[in-house]
Amino acid sequence: MPQNRWKIPALQEVISRAGLVGKNSTPYSPTARHNFMHNKILLVDDTVITGSYNFSRSAQFNAENILFIESPAAAERYSFYIDHLMEKYGSSDK
Template sequence: MQKSNLLKFIIKNKYLIVGLIVMGALAPLAHTEPQPAEVLAVYFTPPTGAVHGLTKHLDGAKKSIRVMAYGFTSVEISQALVRAKQRGVLVELIQDEKSSQNNGEAIAPLVEVGIFVRNDAEHAIQHNKVMLIDDDVVVTGSYNFTNSADKRNAENFMILKSVYAAKRYAENWAIHWAHAKPLTEVPKKKRR
């Protein structure tokens, strides 16, 4: 095709060409059709007590619990993870490296029973608040896994049963796990 004919073709079919380019750019999104999910629970704080709903689900874990936590000071959640480990459940936790200095009291019992903990310093902050239970349950929301989240802050989280969502979160979790560094020392509790 000669240059002048090509130019005429492009001008005449500019909308078709733009449409094809847009469709090509959107093609990777085509596989993201709606997926079924069962909402197992939705919690808000205040009032306090949402942590009990979360620990109930952790206590029901059979195979694995994977955690991505920005803050992790909740002794109740820590105790539920220890119980899971003692039942033979694989438990792994990624915490934000910068906020890890505040997490000693809740992290120490995990390390003592052999739960693998890693610090993620790859980002300005690792701000995820996610738990994956048994490859089909996702816990996510604004709720930090902290005492303040349950007793003082306005927070929320939902617990979803969805193999699709759990798989997507597990893929993201694995990326963070790969670049996070193993915890080498549990921070001492800060004196007040």
């Protein structure tokens, strides 16, 4: 869809500037500690972006939802939540 073509370059720019990288997950085992999750959250200043929408090309063709919550209080709570996840599961630098 032509009106959506801006999304991929915009997301690539955000990923590039933020230095975001993927995290290798431990293969599933019933006795292993899971180190993967399926949260989709972006924090941009005081805006929370979350929902079922995958940040991929195919997502724009799926029935997905995405919320933009412009709230300093919500952004702060999500920031604490992300910090908690990073403490529990670590970063991709480890």
